[in-house]
Amino acid sequence: MTTTAIATAALELHDLDVVYRVRGNDRQVLRGVSFEIGSGESYGLVGESGCGKSTAALAIVRYLPRNGRVSSGAVSVAGTDALALRGGALREFHARKVSMVYQNPGSALNPSMRVGDQVAEAFTVLGIPKGEATDRAQAALARVQIADPGSVMNRYPHQLSGGMQQRAVIAMALAKDPALLILDEPTTGLDATVEAEVLDLVAQLQSELSTSVLFISHNLGVISKMCSRVGVLYAGRLVEEGPVETVLQDPRHPYTVGLLRCIPRGGVRKDHGRLDTIPGFLPSLGVELSGCVFAERCALADERCHTEEPPLFDIRNGHESRCWYHERARELPRVEAADLDLPAVDRSEPALVCLEGCTKVFRQRGHDVHALTDVNVSIWPGETLGLVGESGSGKTTLARTLLGIVPATSGGATLAGRELPPRYQKRSRADLRAIQIVFQNPDSALNRRHSVQRILLRSLKKLAGIRGKVAEQRMSELAQRVRLTERTLTQKPVQLSGGLKQRVAIARAFAGDPQLVVCDEPTSALDVSVQAAILNLLVELQAEKQVSYLFISHDLGVVRYISDRIAVLYLGRVQELGPADVVFNGPHHPYTEALLSAVPTIDGGGRDRIKLEGDIPSAASPPTGCVFHTRCPRFLGDICVEQEPPLVEVEDGHQMRCHIPIEELRVLQAMETARA
Amino acid sequence: MTDLAVPAPAPAPGSEARAARKERLALLLRSPSFILGSIVILFWVACAILGGRVTPYDPLFDQTPDLGVPPSSEYWFGTDRLGRDVFSRVIAGSRDILLVAPLATLLATVFGTALGLTTGYFRGIADDTVSRVIDAVLAIPLIVLAVTVVSALGNRSVWSVTIVIAAVFSPIIARTVRASVLGEAQLDYVEAARLRGERSPYVMFVEVLPNVMPPILVEATVRLGYAIFAVATLTFIGFGLQPPSADWAVQIADNYPFLSDQWWTVLFPAIAISSLVVAVNLVSDAIQQVLER
């Protein structure tokens, strides 16, 4: 490396060690991390939770928590030794050189200060007089494509949507034209459509301003879209680094290989076989590791890997891997793909569960909120119905109506032809056991004061009606089925990892041999490797027990993998319903089309994004006619404003709610694909 | 700090729950304020139990020929105007308050928890009504309320003081419990329990209650301090414990008019009360810090 390269680097990390002091002991969080971001370059840092991504960012901006410190190494931002800065020099560094945007923009903005004043501060700190700073703040808001920046200036953060808040934070971060912009999971928690808008904005501003960016994310698709180079972090170690396409297409570290295989993508479906997983757990914080940090979980590891730390091997063109066997990393053995005997769904038989004319209106602060409007959906025995849509589309209300937590305003549900009482309190034990749920957040779903065994035995008693020895016998079987060890049974949830907790929750749902299990984003709180294992488990259980799933997820890859059919919800209405492949391959409803194009894929390429204008309208006053017309990229004209299109069967088993004839959609969307 | 929040633990050994409890206890025992507070409390509890059996003079009745003498080697804390040994009275004076205050706190905790749990769990009209009533009750300062109730009861026994303090503290505890229950009832495990057909009492007491125990415990220890405070104040203004009890506040009320001549008859019981409330407060603070880690 030449000296000029170092001089112009926007960020240079050299052998960075960071430790946290926990109960009197130093626990190492980053282990000798080195990388460099060139001027104008966009660098991605990926890894699962707990690998040290955010710590790296905080070390760079010198904002580690009180118990954290850089124990050795160097950080240089645009030639400035960041670790040596004190007092005024550090403030100057923050004011002019480096900016950071992080997850959850709602908390990044001061709740009691007007947005305009907060953005203006970023200018006044540079010595710009107050009046001019206000003008420039407004211009900055305009630059991040906030409509009507003048009025946004005078608003408070809580009056803005999540996407708008994040734009305001970005405006603030770019005010100083920083040498380095750090984005730490900037779109996690935002809807796919909003995420896509924010990412487009960042990409556009970056090319305009040629800012250097450090982009931290757990989402490989986002990294692939946004970055030119990527570093993979595992247990505080940078294990692989290189150009994004090279690393994602030709990974040379078993961890990266495993990570990529965990993700359901490229149209893979459950009947194609199981997903790969990464067995084992991340080493606990502060554990002394003598060899390779990944050796414990690596199927390629041998004696040497456990004792000798591999150096960073240079493969080619700046592609480096910290693996002794980087040449055959891609030969990492796959998990045995045992044949799964998935149930054949016979839709000529009567359906298991039907929602008929289901409408739910909440009364909220004097407004009627139409959460669901005339939803008709059936689920057949042994099939998975995927449910997708942005937040506020009514996915969760639909599930809760089915479960009887929220009674429908009109219409209702039937189970095997019998009408279900609208409230769970009125349902028989047989009805309760027939429909169970797996929640999104296993921490909240399990009682943290009860042991696993107590949780399962109680469910067996209430749902299966068994107790004593019989129940214990069944519990052992159940635990085995979801791969919980005997030891786990005596533990409390707090002692278990997220994946194990979710297994307990699944076991609980299956205690009474349910016919339908509602899965409400069951993997979205989990890392991808754990997600893969949970998805595998759900599919295995389906193969074995012929159970049906109502699967809610915002992750379209996951939905596609597990679903037989998919329903797309928008403002409480089913917009499209059909077999998974048909919904994904098209022709799609314009809303589905927009949703699909919003998702950044690892494989890159694909079509241009179809932009959706603005946020989802309020369900308290839904638009007239077709509810989607205000944002529809294929808006026709008056007919869309005046008449709500009916949900009609456009093809065999494929229903859609759109004024545009299916053939026309087919042609339009084929053109789009061809152009890409 | 997502990095630290999810340390992805390796599966822990089965005894870890016990270990966690042990660690909490160890933390408590390492806290100087907890140790100090406990020692003082235990000292006064011992005094309450042993009472007149260990004091140099009889704490209740006139005993020495010396009336109103200042502290000396003979009478460490002096004697009062009736010739009673102040030191003996201070030692014996912890008994009534250590009976009334904990009992009142216990009653208030039990009743307040039941009330808070029910209103927080069921919400709805009952909750709104009860909450309004609680707000209204709390709008009247504790002492004023207690004075009113005691004078309405017309009876100033140990029991009526206990009941009054318990009655006044119950809504305060109920409010704390209700707030915790409201947060807890939002969690999915409550829904999961309902969806397997559990009845409300089971969900409330077996599922929710164990999870709101830490705040209830903290609240109870805090209330204990205030119960002592309240009993002392009520007694001082003549609506609490009555002579011939050797209670500290009774002593203070009794000797307060002679403060300028016989300060020792007031100062030592005052220090005794202070030491007890501060000790209870130190312990409660230490428990709170350990539970909320």
Next chain:
Amino acid sequence: MLGRDASEEAVAEYNRANGTDRPAVVQYLDWLGSAVQGDLGVSLATGIPVWDVVGPALGNSLKLALFAFLVFVPLGILGGILAGLRVGGPTDKGITVIGLSLAVIPEIVTGLVLILVFSIWLGWLPVTAQWEPGAGALTQIRHLALPALALVIVLFGYIARITRAGVVEALDADYTRTAFLKGLPRNTVIRKHVLRNALMPTIAVVATQTGYLVGGLVAIEFLFNYQGIGLMTLTAAEQKDFTLLTAGVVIVGLGFLVVTLIADILFAMINPRIRYGTAE
């Protein structure tokens, strides 16, 4: 009134005349009916109209409460901020431990010790709070100093504790990180970003503690023999003068409600979330 030896007939006659032979509930409702029309009735013990007793007592209490309030609120907030900004340090530990310990000692005890030290031993301040009629402002303040100080000592700890918690939370908040990373000087960050958000919970607490202050007045007024609403209520309770007692309780309750209302309004004024409602 009639004396202890009054005959049964005389008592019955008196009761009929005063309406005290009717059930308690009826009496109370009757009183309530007149009370809302501004007529609080006549003191049962003295025969003086209740308003004539309550008015001056209320004025005295307000004087004392306001005096204490003006001292302990700024002091408590200041202490809380100092502790919060140096969390974990000796300043923090000192303020929290001492503040909280003082807060739990009954005000009669602190009051007594204050009297002992400042009036009896040092002779600096008067023993009772009640001044001679027509005394000047300075004399009044000298009389009020000890009772007010006793209240301040009890209330300082709460305010300091809540403020400290608010400061610690705000310091850890993401928006504070945003402000620091903007390169703003520490003082600006503290003033504009930390304190403004940190003081919100304090305001809510000041309100409830002011209610408490009113309760504390009972014991303090009794101890210092100060003719305020607390002592009046207490005397009324002692003499079973129910009209006066009810008036005292209702006025104290109303006072608390008014204070809470003012706090709510203040809270809404500095909290934009309430002022502007939530996002559509």
